[in-house]
Amino acid sequence: MIREHDSVIVTTLVRMLVPPIQLFALYVVAHGHGSPGGGFQGGVILAAAYILIGLALGREELERRVREGRLLILGAVGVLIFALTGVLGLVLGGNLLDYGVLSIVGVRGSAARALGIFVIEIGVALGVAGALTLIFCRLAKTGEEAL
Amino acid sequence: MSEVLNALFLALLVILAGAAVRVRDLVGAVLILSAYGLTMSLVWAGMGAVDVAFTEAVVGAGASTVFFLATLLRTLPREQPRERRARPATLVGVLLLGGLLLLAIHEFPAWSDPSSPASLHVSPRYLRDGYRETGAPNIVTAVLADYRAYDTLIETVVIFTAGVACWLLLPRREP
Numbered sequence: 001m002i003r004e005h006d007s008v009i010v011t012t013l014v015r016m017l018v019p020p021i022q023l024f025a026l027y028v029v030a031h032g033h034g035s036p037g038g039g040f041q042g043g044v045i046l047a048a049a050y051i052l053i054g055l056a057l058g059r060e061e062l063e064r065r066v067r068e069g070r071l072l073i074l075g076a077v078g079v080l081i082f083a084l085t086g087v088l089g090l091v092l093g094g095n096l097l098d099y100g101v102l103s104i105v106g107v108r109g110s111a112a113r114a115l116g117i118f119v120i121e122i123g124v125a126l127g128v129a130g131a132l133t134l135i136f137c138r139l140a141k142t143g144e145e146a147l
Numbered sequence: 148m149s150e151v152l153n154a155l156f157l158a159l160l161v162i163l164a165g166a167a168v169r170v171r172d173l174v175g176a177v178l179i180l181s182a183y184g185l186t187m188s189l190v191w192a193g194m195g196a197v198d199v200a201f202t203e204a205v206v207g208a209g210a211s212t213v214f215f216l217a218t219l220l221r222t223l224p225r226e227q228p229r230e231r232r233a234r235p236a237t238l239v240g241v242l243l244l245g246g247l248l249l250l251a252i253h254e255f256p257a258w259s260d261p262s263s264p265a266s267l268h269v270s271p272r273y274l275r276d277g278y279r280e281t282g283a284p285n286i287v288t289a290v291l292a293d294y295r296a297y298d299t300l301i302e303t304v305v306i307f308t309a310g311v312a313c314w315l316l317l318p319r320r321e322p
Binding site for chain 1: 197198200201202205206209210213214217218220221278279280281282283284285287288289291292293296297299300303304306307309310311313314317318319
């Protein structure tokens with residue numbers, strides 16, 4: 001349903017905008033523990049970058065960049081990163097999702113907890129970005145006319 | 148000044164919500180809903196809840212609008228059926244419920260009241276010990292990703308499962 005936009009201004013602008021949007025998404029994920037934002041918001045922004053590609057450059061371009069099967073795997077990997085980080089706390093002798101015991105990489109105390117938070121934020125971001133882009137890919141497939 | 152702005156935003160919310168229900172063109176309704184999400188995010192930002200404002204802006208004003216529009220393109224009709232007059236029983240019920248809610252409003256804690264019950268339970272402890280314990284200066288992240296990590300884990304699973312369910316339910320090919 002969604003094909004490439006007729007206007008060269010729109011397509012050029014979107015091509016220029018997408019990399020900064022993706023970079024901003026990574027920034028929001030990475031800075032979630034210090035400033036507003038985090039995995040969820042960053043994941044949605046990352047998905048928004050691909051939604052923008054689909055809307056302005058057409059479905060073919062979107063499918064050239066991301067495949068549905070890979071998105072599914074990406075989302076599942078995100079959820080698994082979160083869950084396994086939690087289980088790792090259990091394995092290392094703490095409680096489930098207790099990042100305080102993640103001192104294997106040379107950090108301890110609150111630094112280990114901050115590391116745990118960072119890792120699960122990445123998991124959340126992958127899970128959310130994968131799920132939202134997946135829905136949009138499928139929604140963009142059919143319909144009777146272009147936007 | 149801040150109170151004037153707040154009153155303005157809240158009035159705008161009511162107007163936008165009414166307009167979204169009343170307007171017959173569904174694409175118009177979706178766009179009004181997007182404006183509603185943006186206004187809501189400004190209200191959150193005014194309350195100092197920047198994380199919530201951020202989420203509302205990206206999801207309420209952004210992503211959900213696109214999903215609604217993409218869904219509208221796949222479905223017909225694009226207009227709401229001509230509205231009928233509200234039945235008397237419905238009208239009475241709505242007025243009663245609205246009246247009850249208005250009556251209950253004065254029991255609510257005042258706007259951003261630091262001594263409201265919700266702010267007295269665990270919040271002081273989070274604010275006092277959060278940074279020392281978790282190393283996260285943003286206390287919202289500390290609560291979401293550490294103190295309340297169970298909730299966030301299940302939330303992430305729910306979002307992913309919902310996404311996969313939508314993906315499975317939507318038809319694979321063009322009709």
